[in-house]
Every structure is written in C-alpha cells, then in structure tokens.
Amino acid sequence: MTLTESPQSTAHARALVLAGVLDARGAPELAKRVRKRLPPKKSKLVLDLSAVTAIDSAGTATLVDVWRLGHARGFAVELAGVQPDVLKSLQEFRVTVTVPPPAALPGFFESLGATAWGAVNAVGGFLVLAADTTVGAVQSLFTPGRMRWAAYFRESSVMGSQALGIVGLITFLIGLTLAFQSAYQLRQFGAAIYVASLTAISMVREMGPLITAILVAGRSGSSITSEVATMKVGEEIDAMQVMGIPFVDYVAVPKMLAMVTMMPLLTIIADLLGILGGWIVGMVYLDIAPKPYLQKTIDALVTKDLVTGLFKSFVFAWGIALIGLYHGIGVRGGAQEVGKATTASVVSAIFFIIVADSIFSIIFYVVMA
Amino acid sequence: MTTAKTKPESDVVVEVRGLTVRYGSNTVLKHVDMTVHQGEIRVILGGSGSGKTTLFKGILGLTDVAAGHVAILGQKTQNLPEKQRDRLMQRIGVLFQNGALFGSLTVGENVALPLREHRRLPEGAIAELVRMKLAQVDLGHAENLYPSELSGGMRKRAGLARALALDPEILFCDEPSAGLDPLTSADLDRLILTLRDRLKMTVVIVTHELASIKAVADSLLMIGGGKVIAEGPMAKVRAQGIAAVDEFFARKARTVARQDTSVAELFGLKPAKGGA
Incomplete structure (x- = not known):
C-alpha cells in the first residue's frame, strides 16, 4: 500500500491518497500518519480510496479507528472514490458506535466484603x-x-x-x-x-x-x-x-x-x-x-x-x-x-x-x- | 393444538410464574411466565445466551431461583418435602444435552437404574424393560457398552431410553438435536412425535434447531435476553409478526436487538447497486 498527501490538501480539508491493498501490513502506516499530524478541529479529513483495490478486516478496523479519533477530536472523516469491492467489505463489517464504558471496578470495601461473603459461603x-x-x-x-x-x-x-x-x-x-x-x-x-x-x-x-x-x-x-x-x-x-x-x-x-x-x-x-x-x-x-x-x-x-x-x-x-x-x-x-x-x-x-x-x-x- | 378444546386450567402440566434467576449481579431470567398444556409439544427457543437453558434448569429445580415459582403436574416444586419431590420427579423424564449417562455403568445399567431405584420389579422384568426401552430408541445392540464407547447420537438416545424408563408423563429435552447430523436428528424428532401420539406424553424441548422446531413444535416459547418474547401455538406466534420471531425463522437468530451499524453506514456511504 502507498500513502501520499494529496496536492489538493488545504488547511481545512486535508486529503490523503491511498493506493493498493489496505490490509494489516499497510494499515498501521495510515493510523500513524493521521496521528502524527492531527487535523484541526472542525476540519475535514478526506481519505481517497479510489486506488484501493482491496481491504481486509484490519484495514476496515483502522478506518474505524481514524473515524473514532475524528469523533473524539472534532474533525470529520470522509471516504472518497470507494470501489465496489471495497464497499462490499465495508458493508460486511459491523461496529457499535457507542462503546459502553467499562464496568466500574469494585472499591476496596466492596471487594473485601465480596471475598468475605464468598469465604463464608464456601x-x-x-x-x-x-x-x-x-x-x-x-x-x-x-x-x-x-x-x-x-x-x-x-x-x-x-x-x-x-x-x-x-x-x-x-x-x-x-x-x-x-x-x-x-x-x-x-x-x-x-x-x-x-x-x-x-x-x-x-x-x-x-x-x-x-x-x-x-x-x-x-x-x-x-x-x-x-x-x-x-x-x-x-x-x-x-x-x-x-x-x-x-x-x-x-x-x-x-x-x-x-x-x-x-x-x-x-x-x-x-x-x-x-x-x-x-x-x-x-x-x-x-x-x-x-x-x-x-x-x-x-x-x-x-x-x-x-x-x-x-x-x-x-x-x-x-x-x-x-x-x-x-x-x-x-x-x-x-x-x-x-x-x-x-x-x-x-x-x-x-x-x-x-x-x-x-x-x-x-x-x-x-x-x- | 391437540388440546385446544379442553377445559382451560385443569390440563396445565407445567406452569411457570414470574421466574427470575440471577447469577451474581447478572439477571439471566426476568419474570418468565410459561404454561404448557397436557399432550402438547412445547419448544422453548432462543439464541445462545438467551436464557433458555437456565429456564430449563429453573423448571427442573437445578438452579437457584431468585423469585417466582414453578408448578409441575399441579404441584409447586419449591419447598416440596423430599419424599413428595421424589415422587413428582418420577413422573417426569429428562434428557440432558449429552445424555448425562453414568460413566461407570453400561447403557443397560443406566436404563435400569431408575427402575431399580424406584420400582420393585423382579430382575427378569427389569431386564425385559431395559431391552424394550433400548429397542424403542434403536439401541438394542448397545446394552452392554459403556457410554464412552458410544457416539454422541447414541449417547443421546441412550439418555432418552433412561428418561423414558419410568413411563413419564412429561418429557423434558435439552437441545436434543445439538451435535447430531440431520438424519439422526430427524429420527429423534420422529421418536418424540411418536411418544406424544401413542403415549400421550407432554414434551418440553429446549432447542435452537430450526428444522426440528418445524417438525415437532405445537407451541412455542421464544425467549431473548432473559425475557419471554412470544408464547403460544406455533401458527399464532408466527402470525404475530414479532421481529425477533421472524428473524429467528429467517435463520438469523440474535439474542439482543442489534445496536451496530456497518462500517459503510458509519462513513455515510450508499449501498452498492443491487446490494443488500
């Protein structure tokens, strides 16, 4: 996979051009590149996928990761030029948008009590x-x-x-x-x-x-x-x-x-x-x-x-x-x-x-x- | 369906009211109600993790119940004195998921065990009965084999023979077709139908196997996320147009309503032409 900055990039809408197969080998590069220079708030990040011929689950997960990053930092992520094969993969994989927060760990007294109660039961x-x-x-x-x-x-x-x-x-x-x-x-x-x-x-x-x-x-x-x-x-x-x-x-x-x-x-x-x-x-x-x-x-x-x-x-x-x-x-x-x-x-x-x-x-x- | 015309209350053989089961802080069953009438084949269905096995165990008193009650053949099972409970349990037969045969006994001895324990029969009659029950499930040749020497399907059939040993009025089956090939599974379904038709047995089956549901079920109880989604005669439940039921019958059983979206939707992409 190759990854290049598009010449049409502006301060407000940055564009990255991806080409080849977006899989587990290429995906880290994308995540790294986006994280290294975070787009500013309220800006747009366009990922041009028109030259991407195939995508696997790792690639899809990376796209979702970038989307979540944008969601948290306040910039929008758009995909452009998605090829039919790639689109099929994107339709196949499903994500839950709102990830539930991890359950709160029990406090000291709670876990002490639970241990004691467990011991009494045993x-x-x-x-x-x-x-x-x-x-x-x-x-x-x-x-x-x-x-x-x-x-x-x-x-x-x-x-x-x-x-x-x-x-x-x-x-x-x-x-x-x-x-x-x-x-x-x-x-x-x-x-x-x-x-x-x-x-x-x-x-x-x-x-x-x-x-x-x-x-x-x-x-x-x-x-x-x-x-x-x-x-x-x-x-x-x-x-x-x-x-x-x-x-x-x-x-x-x-x-x-x-x-x-x-x-x-x-x-x-x-x-x-x-x-x-x-x-x-x-x-x-x-x-x-x-x-x-x-x-x-x-x-x-x-x-x-x-x-x-x-x-x-x-x-x-x-x-x-x-x-x-x-x-x-x-x-x-x-x-x-x-x-x-x-x-x-x-x-x-x-x-x-x-x-x-x-x-x-x-x-x-x-x-x- | 076979008993639709009879008096409303008297023919109820299994009654579950407000059954609630918790494992720790996790509520697995929430106020489940179920009514099974005499002579029907009731299928309890649901995806994995829906609570159907817990309901099964709750009915049989094999799991601690937080609230609610179960009545079998008109007797509440909780807090029943041991003697009465034993007598009640002798009127039901249970087929567990993998047969639950006793590994230290042969197939014949497994079937003979409830007879020896609960009936005063001469040895000759016990031997005859064992052979009859084994023949009923096509296992006549396996009487002297140990459970470890049997295939999964044979183990299940041997378990069924043991469950039938005391001529129960109600037969409970936990996933009878799980792990069986379609032919063996269909045989088992046919056997269950025969039991109901010839011996007027009531059958309660927990399963998620669609083919087997379609073959045997008179009535359904669909359970999802620990709650009853639908209950009633097969045709009526299907006609209600409940999403979860329709999904299940379209072979898309899900335990919870889906909260996820496809990645394509996430990025606001339109589906491909002619796609889903």
Whole structure:
C-alpha cells in the first residue's frame, strides 16, 4: 500500500491518497500518519480510496479507528472514490458506535466484603457437605440395606489394594533413609541399637500416617475430585437429582467409607514396611543381629503410638474424601475446570493433612502427655 | 393444538410464574411466565445466551431461583418435602444435552437404574424393560457398552431410553438435536412425535434447531435476553409478526436487538447497486 498527501490538501480539508491493498501490513502506516499530524478541529479529513483495490478486516478496523479519533477530536472523516469491492467489505463489517464504558471496578470495601461473603459461603457449603456425607456414612453402617456395597468394594479395591504397591515402596524407602541418617549420628555415641527405636517410633507415630495420607491424597483424593467434577460437568449430578437418586448415598458415602476404612489399613502396612526398611539397614549397615533389633523395636513402641497413628490416619482419610468431594461438586463450566479443581483438591488436602498432623502432635504429646 | 378444546386450567402440566434467576449481579431470567398444556409439544427457543437453558434448569429445580415459582403436574416444586419431590420427579423424564449417562455403568445399567431405584420389579422384568426401552430408541445392540464407547447420537438416545424408563408423563429435552447430523436428528424428532401420539406424553424441548422446531413444535416459547418474547401455538406466534420471531425463522437468530451499524453506514456511504 502507498500513502501520499494529496496536492489538493488545504488547511481545512486535508486529503490523503491511498493506493493498493489496505490490509494489516499497510494499515498501521495510515493510523500513524493521521496521528502524527492531527487535523484541526472542525476540519475535514478526506481519505481517497479510489486506488484501493482491496481491504481486509484490519484495514476496515483502522478506518474505524481514524473515524473514532475524528469523533473524539472534532474533525470529520470522509471516504472518497470507494470501489465496489471495497464497499462490499465495508458493508460486511459491523461496529457499535457507542462503546459502553467499562464496568466500574469494585472499591476496596466492596471487594473485601465480596471475598468475605464468598469465604463464608464456601465454608457453609463445605460444612453442609461434611454433615450430609458423614451422617450418611454413619447411617448406612446401621442400615446396611441402604448402602451401595458394590460401589464400596470397588472404591476400596482402587483406594486400598491398588495403592499397596506405591505406599509400601515409598514407606519402605522412608524407613530405610530414616535409619541411615540416624545411624550416622547415633553410631558416634555407640548407640547404634537405638536406630531401631527411632525408626519404629517415627514410622508409627508420624511417618506412616503422614506419608500414606499424602500419597492417598495425591492418588485417590485427586481421583475423587476428577470423577465427581466430570460427573458435574456432564450433567450426571443434575440427572441424579431429577431421577431422585441422592448423590450423597450413591457417590459420596461409598467413597468416604472406602477411604476411612482403607487408610488405616494402608497405614499399618506402611508402618510395617518402614520398620522393615530400618531393620535391613540395621542388619546390613550397622551389623546388628536381627533379633535384638526387633526386640528393641517392640520395646520402644507403646499402644498409644499405634492408636494415635491410626486415629490420625482415620481423620486424614475423612478430610481427604471430603475435600475431594467438595472440590469436585463445586466445579462450574467446562472440562478445563476439572483439571483446576483436581489440582486445588490435592493442594488443599495436603495442606489439611499437615495442619491437622501438627495439631494432633500437640494434643497427643503435649496436652495429653 | 391437540388440546385446544379442553377445559382451560385443569390440563396445565407445567406452569411457570414470574421466574427470575440471577447469577451474581447478572439477571439471566426476568419474570418468565410459561404454561404448557397436557399432550402438547412445547419448544422453548432462543439464541445462545438467551436464557433458555437456565429456564430449563429453573423448571427442573437445578438452579437457584431468585423469585417466582414453578408448578409441575399441579404441584409447586419449591419447598416440596423430599419424599413428595421424589415422587413428582418420577413422573417426569429428562434428557440432558449429552445424555448425562453414568460413566461407570453400561447403557443397560443406566436404563435400569431408575427402575431399580424406584420400582420393585423382579430382575427378569427389569431386564425385559431395559431391552424394550433400548429397542424403542434403536439401541438394542448397545446394552452392554459403556457410554464412552458410544457416539454422541447414541449417547443421546441412550439418555432418552433412561428418561423414558419410568413411563413419564412429561418429557423434558435439552437441545436434543445439538451435535447430531440431520438424519439422526430427524429420527429423534420422529421418536418424540411418536411418544406424544401413542403415549400421550407432554414434551418440553429446549432447542435452537430450526428444522426440528418445524417438525415437532405445537407451541412455542421464544425467549431473548432473559425475557419471554412470544408464547403460544406455533401458527399464532408466527402470525404475530414479532421481529425477533421472524428473524429467528429467517435463520438469523440474535439474542439482543442489534445496536451496530456497518462500517459503510458509519462513513455515510450508499449501498452498492443491487446490494443488500
């Protein structure tokens, strides 16, 4: 595209002659040229398009941009010599003359209030779901006829037995590492045998429940969310509602019960494999005979350690299931929201596990010590 | 049309009065009224974003309602005790946009689910009923397939079979022909007509598909910008000469009255000779 000043330009009516194809490559030149030397108020800007053979949407938009500039600065813009093909394009593209002003941004207090109200609603929604699901789960234990046992067993198999491999491997390695690291220190004092006590206590009290919970949150918490969110997006939950099939009984309760029954079992396995890891380090690296090591392990553990560990894992399971359900059911919109909800679910579940674990440590070993 | 001569009030099966729905500060439905009579095929139509799906969800109680009420088969649905609501919901069937089949169940199990949940039938009778319903929608061969193994049209038909499982008095369909090829869509329309004619079912359809509207609709409710633009028997609405209705039937559905001008008009150019 070429752009030249017309010889007929006067102070009152400036004319620009355009030639060639007015498209995305030529258009910026036009806008720049007009802006560089703005026509005065009440003057006229004539764009001579008689030599313009074609115009695309970018070119049209530029013409509109110049028109708006004129509208704002008080000069008129006219087109001259528009060719039939160009005119067709100009008729095809449509613009809204009065652009609505952007909505006013909410003020500080308004957005603070909105955030607080949103948080109150979210907590409310969570509590309702928590109450419904927990009550439903307890009820179904006393009225076994209501319980969807097939769903429960399917969920248990996925959350429990299929998680054994990964939970077992990770906690075994944790026990191994724990024993190695503590052996390095304890050996200096000739107290290598205490590796057994240290590994046993830290596995049963902390590492077993905690690592299992984190793994289960990443594995099953996320799958609860993605499954429920997919159901929500596919209108399956709406369908259940109009079919009179309660979501809580059909979906939430079996998942919750499977989670709270499988997690303590997984934790027991995790404890045992962690201790096994420590035992192997004791035998191979520290040359402690197998029997004294095991004896020391049993001596170190008290019932309270096991009970508190399992209680914790039960509470973690309850929280992971609820958080998973809550994030899943709260999804709005399309499929891309499912991924976001799943991520949010795992992050908040792990956050919950760690905060709850700290609180339990204080309660069990400070308050109840 | 089929029921034009009967008593005025008693044959009303769906009644919507002053329904208002808000999402945040955005009012999606404004005081919508609708009356559907027994045995008619009512089409709710409108462009995208017009509020027709929200109206659909509002009628079924799937969205929070700011004002107004809905009565189905003479019962107001809001604040209905759970038991009564369940019983009422068993008298209606709903076909959702993509079928909304449960992914963990086969097609047959999906259709059997409402039967198992709400009817005490021997297993043999359930199996027989499931096969009957699937045959009705031409899906006899797909009983043991999972929803993920079906095409979009098959999923929709399976959803219809499930919606029909309890022999509902009213069938609600959300965009039954969306995403279907014209032939499959026409099949579905024919099926809906059969249901009305043979089983005296009332059908409420949300759609923007012109071909399907022309094929099945007895009466229309046109909605735009969250408000009712026109309601009544098909012929009467068409005869009223409402601009939005005419535009819609001229395949130019727009959700809001246009406020834009062409760039040519902006510059005061006359249209080309013989042009629009």
